[in-house]
Each structure stands twice: as C-alpha cells, then as structure tokens.
Amino acid sequence: MPVISFASPKGGAGKTTAALLLATELAHTRKDFAVTLIDCDPRQWSVKWGQGGQVPENMTIIPKPSEKDILDEITKAKSKTPFVIVDLEGTNSTLVAFAISRSDLVVIPTQAGPMEGESAGDAIKLVKLQEQAFERKIPFAVLMTRMSAVIRSKIEKDLTAQMESASVPVFTTQLLERNAFKSIYAYQCPLWALPKSTYKLEDAKQNARAFAGEVIAMFVKKKSETPMKEEIVA
Numbered sequence: 001m002p003v004i005s006f007a008s009p010k011g012g013a014g015k016t017t018a019a020l021l022l023a024t025e026l027a028h029t030r031k032d033f034a035v036t037l038i039d040c041d042p043r044q045w046s047v048k049w050g051q052g053g054q055v056p057e058n059m060t061i062i063p064k065p066s067e068k069d070i071l072d073e074i075t076k077a078k079s080k081t082p083f084v085i086v087d088l089e090g091t092n093s094t095l096v097a098f099a100i101s102r103s104d105l106v107v108i109p110t111q112a113g114p115m116e117g118e119s120a121g122d123a124i125k126l127v128k129l130q131e132q133a134f135e136r137k138i139p140f141a142v143l144m145t146r147m148s149a150v151i152r153s154k155i156e157k158d159l160t161a162q163m164e165s166a167s168v169p170v171f172t173t174q175l176l177e178r179n180a181f182k183s184i185y186a187y188q189c190p191l192w193a194l195p196k197s198t199y200k201l202e203d204a205k206q207n208a209r210a211f212a213g214e215v216i217a218m219f220v221k222k223k224s225e226t227p228m229k230e231e232i233v234a
C-alpha cells in the first residue's frame with residue numbers, strides 16, 4: 001500500500017496544495033481508493049480544511065503527529081487505507097526524514113526559479129541520504145507547481161533542462177497557477193464542490209485529475225490474467 005510524501009524544505013513550494021488535491025482526487029476517483037492524509041504542516045491547513053465538513057467519506061485526515069509517533073501513524077494508516085499521503089513541513093527535520101524513509105514515492109513540488117530549483121535539489125539529497133541509511137530505493141519525482149498556463153519562461157526551461165540532464169524524474173503534469181486551487185481552502189471543500197462560477201474551474205479539475213492519474217498509474221497495475229481487475233501495488 002503506497003505511502004506518498006510531499007517534501008521540500010522550501011516554504012510555500014506547494015506541498016500542502018498538491019497533497020490535498022491528490023488526496024481528494026484519489027478519494028473521488030474510486031470508492032476503494034480510500035486515503036489517509038497525515039497533515040504534518042505546522043499550520044495544519046488540511047485539518048482546518050476538513051473542519052468545513054466536506055471531507056469525502058473514504059478520506060481521513062490525521063493531525064500532525066510528534067516526531068516519535070510519525071512512524072506508528074504511517075503504519076496504522078497503511079493498515080486502514082490503500083493510500084497514505086503525508087504532507088510534510090517545509091524544513092529538513094527528523095520527522096521529515098522518518099516519513100521519507102517510509103515512503104514509496106516522494107513528491108517534490110517546486111516552482112520555477114533558481115532558489116526553488118536549489119531547494120528541490122536539497123529535497124532530493126535528503127531522499128538519497130535516506131536511501132543510503134535504509135539500504136532501499138525510495139522513488140521520487142519533481143512536480144512543477146504554480147506554472148503559467150500560457151508562458152513558458154526561460155527560468156522554467158533552464159530548470160527543466162537541468163533536471164533532465166541530471167536524470168531527475170519529473171511529473172509530466174504540471175500544476176498550474178489556478179484560483180480554484182486556493183479556493184478549496186476558502187470554501188473548505190474539494191474542487192468538485194466549488195461554486196460553478198469559480199474562474200477556470202473545469203481546467204483546474206482536469207489539471208488535478210491529470211496529476212492524480214499519473215500517480216495512480218505508478219501504483220495501480222492491471223492484473224494480466226484478469227484484465228478487468230486491478231490491484232494497488234507499492
């Protein structure tokens with residue numbers, strides 16, 4: 001059962017937004033894609049979001065555990081739901097290192113910029129260090145966030161080229177700068193429950209779905225002998 005962490009030491013990189021979008025999209029995609037979101041952001045945005053009373057039935061939000069409890073919380077969550085998402089704090093703490101050590105995928109959100117690129121690099125170094133410490137592969141991928149729907153800046157092109165030449169895995173989907181992605185916090189509801197008048201809502205939904213689709217494709221494999229059945233593999 002996959003544990004998917006969102007990590008970057010850069011404050012405001014887009015971890016919480018991407019984690020909540022993925023959690024709600026998974027829950028919305030299929031009833032059996034139940035998901036636990038462990039909210040390790042010190043500001044507890046996902047917990048506050050959940051207080052709006054519009055958490056999908058198959059989604060559970062766990063408030064920030066202590067450093068000594070994080071591993072137990074992840075184990076407990078894994079026994080209850082097929083997907084576990086951990087939204088990490090924007091620092092390189094012991095809690096972050098522990099969560100990464102238990103992850104089947106570390107998503108590293110980053111905006112396009114030199115400082116942002118360097119922070120993504122720091123997150124990758126931490127993943128590599130945990131791989132070394134625990135002698136196991138920890139898959140990771142960079143997620144470009146808050147991207148413009150119309151302009152591809154030179155900074156973005158340079159960062160993408162840099163990551164490509166370093167063979168850093170990058171999600172094909174980029175999360176665009178969308179008002180709807182902010183509005184889910186204002187309205188304390190998932191994307192699909194936002195007012196229809198929300199600017200470019202359908203585009204935002206499609207964007208979030210594409211990101212979730214990429215993650216699902218990493219873990220949900222068709223069983224070859226029974227083509228209609230699928231299984232979730234970590």
Ligand SMILES: Nc1ncnc2c1ncn2[C@@H]1O[C@H](COP(=O)(O)OP(=O)(O)OP(=O)(O)O)[C@@H](O)[C@H]1O
Binds near residue numbers: 175
């Ligand atoms: N794709 C997006 N479109 C529009 N706004 C976004 C998007 N992603 C993030 N934001 C906004 O950027 C700000 C920072 O995002 P977020 O809280 O997700 O980052 P974070 O990495 O979790 O930050 P922290 O390190 O403080 O936990 C928030 O105001 C959020 O609403």
Ligand SMILES: [Mg+2]
Binds near residue numbers: 015016041087088090
């Ligand atoms: Mg956050």
